[in-house]
Amino acid sequence: MSTATDAFVQSNQERFLEELKTFLRIPSISTLPEHRGDIARAAQFVADSLAGAGLENIEIIPTAGHPLVYADWLHAPGKPTVLCYGHYDVQPADPLELWQSPPFEPELRNGNLYARGACDDKGQMHMHVKAIEALRAVHGALPVNVRFLIEGEEEVGGEAIAKYVAENPEKLRADVALVSDTELYADGIPTLCVGLRGLVYAEVEARGPVRDLHSGLFGGVAPNAVFGLVELLSKCKNAGGKILIPGIYDDVEPPSPEEKESWSRLPFNEKQFLKNEVGSTRLTGESGFSVQERIWARPTFEVHGVAGGFTGAGAKTVIPAVATAKVSIRLVPNQDPDKVVAAFREFVKKKTPKGIRTEVRVLSASPGLKVNPDHPAIHVAATALSEVFQKPTVFIRLGGSIPIVGDFAHHLGIPTVLMGFGLPDDCLHSPNEKYKLDNYYKGIMTIAHFFEKYGA
Amino acid sequence: MSTATDAFVQSNQERFLEELKTFLRIPSISTLPEHRGDIARAAQFVADSLAGAGLENIEIIPTAGHPLVYADWLHAPGKPTVLCYGHYDVQPADPLELWQSPPFEPELRNGNLYARGACDDKGQMHMHVKAIEALRAVHGALPVNVRFLIEGEEEVGGEAIAKYVAENPEKLRADVALVSDTELYADGIPTLCVGLRGLVYAEVEARGPVRDLHSGLFGGVAPNAVFGLVELLSKCKNAGGKILIPGIYDDVEPPSPEEKESWSRLPFNEKQFLKNEVGSTRLTGESGFSVQERIWARPTFEVHGVAGGFTGAGAKTVIPAVATAKVSIRLVPNQDPDKVVAAFREFVKKKTPKGIRTEVRVLSASPGLKVNPDHPAIHVAATALSEVFQKPTVFIRLGGSIPIVGDFAHHLGIPTVLMGFGLPDDCLHSPNEKYKLDNYYKGIMTIAHFFEKYGA
Numbered sequence: 036m037s038t039a040t041d042a043f044v045q046s047n048q049e050r051f052l053e054e055l056k057t058f059l060r061i062p063s064i065s066t067l068p069e070h071r072g073d074i075a076r077a078a079q080f081v082a083d084s085l086a087g088a089g090l091e092n093i094e095i096i097p098t099a100g101h102p103l104v105y106a107d108w109l110h111a112p113g114k115p116t117v118l119c120y121g122h123y124d125v126q127p128a129d130p131l132e133l134w135q136s137p138p139f140e141p142e143l144r145n146g147n148l149y150a151r152g153a154c155d156d157k158g159q160m161h162m163h164v165k166a167i168e169a170l171r172a173v174h175g176a177l178p179v180n181v182r183f184l185i186e187g188e189e190e191v192g193g194e195a196i197a198k199y200v201a202e203n204p205e206k207l208r209a210d211v212a213l214v215s216d217t218e219l220y221a222d223g224i225p226t227l228c229v230g231l232r233g234l235v236y237a238e239v240e241a242r243g244p245v246r247d248l249h250s251g252l253f254g255g256v257a258p259n260a261v262f263g264l265v266e267l268l269s270k271c272k273n274a275g276g277k278i279l280i281p282g283i284y285d286d287v288e289p290p291s292p293e294e295k296e297s298w299s300r301l302p303f304n305e306k307q308f309l310k311n312e313v314g315s316t317r318l319t320g321e322s323g324f325s326v327q328e329r330i331w332a333r334p335t336f337e338v339h340g341v342a343g344g345f346t347g348a349g350a351k352t353v354i355p356a357v358a359t360a361k362v363s364i365r366l367v368p369n370q371d372p373d374k375v376v377a378a379f380r381e382f383v384k385k386k387t388p389k390g391i392r393t394e395v396r397v398l399s400a401s402p403g404l405k406v407n408p409d410h411p412a413i414h415v416a417a418t419a420l421s422e423v424f425q426k427p428t429v430f431i432r433l434g435g436s437i438p439i440v441g442d443f444a445h446h447l448g449i450p451t452v453l454m455g456f457g458l459p460d461d462c463l464h465s466p467n468e469k470y471k472l473d474n475y476y477k478g479i480m481t482i483a484h485f486f487e488k489y490g491a
Numbered sequence: 492m493s494t495a496t497d498a499f500v501q502s503n504q505e506r507f508l509e510e511l512k513t514f515l516r517i518p519s520i521s522t523l524p525e526h527r528g529d530i531a532r533a534a535q536f537v538a539d540s541l542a543g544a545g546l547e548n549i550e551i552i553p554t555a556g557h558p559l560v561y562a563d564w565l566h567a568p569g570k571p572t573v574l575c576y577g578h579y580d581v582q583p584a585d586p587l588e589l590w591q592s593p594p595f596e597p598e599l600r601n602g603n604l605y606a607r608g609a610c611d612d613k614g615q616m617h618m619h620v621k622a623i624e625a626l627r628a629v630h631g632a633l634p635v636n637v638r639f640l641i642e643g644e645e646e647v648g649g650e651a652i653a654k655y656v657a658e659n660p661e662k663l664r665a666d667v668a669l670v671s672d673t674e675l676y677a678d679g680i681p682t683l684c685v686g687l688r689g690l691v692y693a694e695v696e697a698r699g700p701v702r703d704l705h706s707g708l709f710g711g712v713a714p715n716a717v718f719g720l721v722e723l724l725s726k727c728k729n730a731g732g733k734i735l736i737p738g739i740y741d742d743v744e745p746p747s748p749e750e751k752e753s754w755s756r757l758p759f760n761e762k763q764f765l766k767n768e769v770g771s772t773r774l775t776g777e778s779g780f781s782v783q784e785r786i787w788a789r790p791t792f793e794v795h796g797v798a799g800g801f802t803g804a805g806a807k808t809v810i811p812a813v814a815t816a817k818v819s820i821r822l823v824p825n826q827d828p829d830k831v832v833a834a835f836r837e838f839v840k841k842k843t844p845k846g847i848r849t850e851v852r853v854l855s856a857s858p859g860l861k862v863n864p865d866h867p868a869i870h871v872a873a874t875a876l877s878e879v880f881q882k883p884t885v886f887i888r889l890g891g892s893i894p895i896v897g898d899f900a901h902h903l904g905i906p907t908v909l910m911g912f913g914l915p916d917d918c919l920h921s922p923n924e925k926y927k928l929d930n931y932y933k934g935i936m937t938i939a940h941f942f943e944k945y946g947a
Contacts, residue, residue, distance in 0.1 A: 251891020435707020
């Protein structure tokens, strides 16, 4: 652990913060066409920052969507190569009236920097750049080889980067990827994420009569598309949260006893979680599994939305012709998305009620992922984290998906260090997004130490 | 049967048609505020027509909504009194591009008069007025006492008339009501409707977490409002169409063997019905009951619409906080709507999945109705129909509801003769609404004969 690097970060805190604020002032909202110019400005800002940190071969790569930014520094022969990933695009800021300060005018309050993108992911991505800058300033060179690949479409599906990674495995060759787009388990607890769930997302459409029928004239004999869909969906999962699609649990790999044991030691207050985060009358899901297991290590079936028939004010007595649901199955490591899709299609076919025709449209299918906790980069990352935070690093999983991690595994054959410094209450995608300034600086130091130790 | 009345109708066909066309040119769409002036014009047209037919005590009665029109002729002492009901308001005409001729420029094609309201209900209501006119012209007086009560809100719920009937039973005193807002079983088949289903209509709202949650971060432990609603609704009815709410069938009065037998003799082609009217792969519903029984004489549970969570394009992985369904239970004679509402509320309470909170909002509750086929007015109406159509009158029921019939029964204590002359393909509420001209004239004659015979 180089105290020189820490000293450099400390003496440059103010400048780093000002640079980050400049970055945050660019409203690079990827989903809104009117912000295309801001997207271009943000990509240029990233390219300039990378150049300023001493990286080379800077490219702004046009794509069918928003540009990628590439850079590298490859002058540490014999040392491992780290591929740093981040994204410069952000979510829309509405509802604007709920922001305490304007989303694109960063404001410091109580040690937190408030702005859209402060944490997700401009602030976290910026840490990588500043860590490189610190190392170059202190050592004159980097302890490892690095590549940067930064995208501008993460909030809208990340199609361009997925294509680019698939088509350029040679150019992106690395030993490990580093992604800072996750959070600490809780403030002050150094955290590595070593597992992600995958996702099969589909639309299910049910059709009954050829058009909406009058329920007085046809009620009793005509199939009802909404009720048909209701019948079908109700068969997908029982009241205990068990998915009823045959074979769905066949390949589920349970967490190791050590991992389960480590989860049980995490600070967790179920009452507080229910009250403050879920806000319902009780938690649900499979009995015999802890909350962490249910969220991190069990497949789930969810209906994300449903629409059909008359939903305006008042009463209309139609037998609806068509109804649609958005559903997903979250996958855990070792489950094959294609197999799950096939099982779901077969199930829908078999369970479609009489008189109803159904169609399943699969929108995406990605596997769950596990990072080998014994990988040297993980060991090094855990140590760097522990040293900066002065506490043992905890290993958790994430119940959601980060598709790029799968792309790195699949196309580049490399694991990813998921080392993020956000907090559970950072309000990502919501009004008043923030990033705790202390975690921004600690993140820069931790990442610098990670590079130092990984190159040692 | 007075041939003089028929002769008068025949010799005045052209004038009657022109008058009806004038009526149809008024776009009296009750649901659109911009047509308030047209509503007033239509009410005035009705009042003028009634005056022209020789009725007295004409009133245009202001209400909280659209005006009622009242008139009477009470100079047949010792004779029964008939309360004629109809409505001068119409449904909106959109989608306009599907009309072959403009909806408010009546056009005669192939013996049919095309216009919004041609059948529902301006054309049918107009028959009552013209029958009165014919009788007065031929006999100088009417064979019975008559009252007219015409409303302008039938297509938007009919609140004003319901209130008026409840508050003015003395003023509306009559022996029987006459409503021509139904159809013939098939063209050429004289038809009386002697049963209606009632309707309990409700919204069911389900709430899970306090706000939409990320299904990656909470999937597996957080209750899902959409799935909760799906689970609940799926328990209301089984795949065989049987309603599973306890007690729901307790008071169901089966049709008499004679009525069932008469239904079995009605011309009906199930294959054609499935193909041309329902347009699905098969009919559904309770086994052991004919199609007519299922539609006319069995309670049904339908979901008219459902909404919740994310339903836009693409994928969004939320666990929805709230979901709503519109549902109804159709009632048959002898079922008590209040009892059914209570049973449904209790069922929802009991079957609400864990972690979900539900609320039932009842929007309306009206009973099913049966007209005693042995009532003298029904006998007379059946005879008048048979004579004009030269065929035996068939007795059917209607699977839908006509709330005013319930109001007449409840507040005035009188049965209703449901004698309509529309056809199943008249496209009520749809583009290209029509009324077969021959049925318009036959209707005037039949109604005139009904009055003659009822007064004899």
